[in-house]
Amino acid sequence: xxxxxxxxxxxxxxxxxxxxxxxxxxxxxxxxxxxxxxxxxxxxxxxxxxxxxxxxxxxxxxxxxxxxxxxxxxxxx
Amino acid sequence: xxxxxxxxxxxxxxxxxxxxxxxxxxxxxxxxxxxxxxxxxxxxxxxxxxxxxxxxxxxxxxxxxxxxxxxxxxxxxxxxxxxxxxxxxxxxxxxxxxxxxxxxxxxxxxxxxxxxxxxxxxxxxxxxxxxxxxxxxxxxxxxxxxxxxxxxxxxxxxxxxxxxxxxxxxxxxxxxxxxxxxxxxxxxxxxxxxxxxxxxxxx
Numbered sequence: 303x304x305x306x307x308x309x310x311x312x313x314x315x316x317x318x319x320x321x322x323x324x325x326x327x328x329x330x331x332x333x334x335x336x337x338x339x340x341x342x343x344x345x346x347x348x349x350x351x352x353x354x355x356x357x358x359x360x361x362x363x364x365x366x367x368x369x370x371x372x373x374x375x376x377x378x379x
Numbered sequence: 380x381x382x383x384x385x386x387x388x389x390x391x392x393x394x395x396x397x398x399x400x401x402x403x404x405x406x407x408x409x410x411x412x413x414x415x416x417x418x419x420x421x422x423x424x425x426x427x428x429x430x431x432x433x434x435x436x437x438x439x440x441x442x443x444x445x446x447x448x449x450x451x452x453x454x455x456x457x458x459x460x461x462x463x464x465x466x467x468x469x470x471x472x473x474x475x476x477x478x479x480x481x482x483x484x485x486x487x488x489x490x491x492x493x494x495x496x497x498x499x500x501x502x503x504x505x506x507x508x509x510x511x512x513x514x515x516x517x518x519x520x521x522x523x524x525x526x527x528x529x530x531x532x533x534x535x536x537x538x539x540x541x542x543x544x545x546x547x548x549x550x551x552x553x554x555x556x557x558x559x560x561x562x563x564x565x566x567x568x569x570x571x572x573x574x575x576x577x578x579x580x581x582x
Contacts, residue, residue, distance in 0.1 A: 312550050319543025327536025333529035342523065342530035350519030352512060353534045362537055364515050373508040 382412050385426045392436035396443070404439060488570065495562055499555040506548035513541035 334340040338355035344365060345351075353362055363374030380388075386405055393401045408429060415425035429435070463470075516538030524531030 309550060309554075312546050316543045316546030316550070319546060320540050321543075323536045323538070323540025323543055325536070326539055327533050330529050330532025330534075330536055333532060340529065341533065342527040350515060350522055351530070351534065352516040352519060353530065353537050362512070362516075362541075364512065373512050 380423060380426045382409070382422055382426060385412070385429070385432055388432040389436060392432055393439065395440070408435070491566065492563065495559055495566065499552055499559050502548050502552040502555055506545055506552050509541045509545035509548060513538050513545055516541060 331338065338360060341353065341355050342351065343356065344354040346367060349364060349366055352364055354360075354365070361374060364372040365374075366372065386409055389408060390401065390405055393404060396404070411429060412422070412425045415428055416422060420428065516534050520531045520535035520538055522531075523534055
């Protein structure tokens with residue numbers, strides 16, 4: 303397998319993952335009736351919860367104790 | 380050997396000397412040949428009597444090498460020191476300006492490299508963050524799924540999405556890295572070329 307075809311396969315896989323991820327995420331959001339307020343609230347010590355919606359802010363990231371983040375990708379108002 | 384040939388050969392052999400010094404030797408030997416010719420010698424005989432240009436040049440150059448360097452007189456040394464001290468406000472500031480300019484150039488070059496590598500670096504950081512977040516999100520979504528299915532599903536979706544982002548950004552980082560290695564090489568060669576050109580001008 304040459305590198306060029308491997309790269310195009312990786313790119314295709316990436317795009318497929320993104321599309322599938324968006325679909326799954328939307329399905330999950332649909333389960334709440336598209337009301338993000340109904341998503342589970344983040345609790346101290348629940349580092350494995352990377353998605354949260356509080357006070358109208360939607361964030362994706364790893365949140366440790368005292369509200370510190372390792373990675374925080376998005377915060378929408 | 381004709382006079383012109385002799386003189387041009389000698390000139391070539393003495394090219395390491397300063398022009399005035401070389402011309403002094405050339406006119407001396409030209410005059411000598413002319414003197415022999417005035418005395419009735421043929422041009423070639425006159426040249427032959429002087430010797431070969433190689434021997435003469437070797438003699439001149441070896442004499443020059445063995446000449447001891449003229450010692451600098453003490454008054455001149457003192458004068459130079461006094462001038463250096465008196466002129467220190469001028470040359471000191473000029474040296475400082477030169478150092479600052481050199482530092483500015485170094486910082487500018489470093490900044491250029493940082494700017495060049497900023498883009499692949501950002502993509503690299505984004506890619507690594509995506510991978511970490513994708514793993515934590517996907518694994519964590521299974522635990523959350525037992526407590527709240529909707530949140531777990533959203534998180535799983537986010538995890539898969541981030542895995543996709545990781546793949547795309549990792550590929551982009553790799554490609555950009557390669558491109559920017561090329562850009563860095565070109566930039567470095569251009570810089571080296573500038574430096575070499577300047578050295579060439581000085582030499």
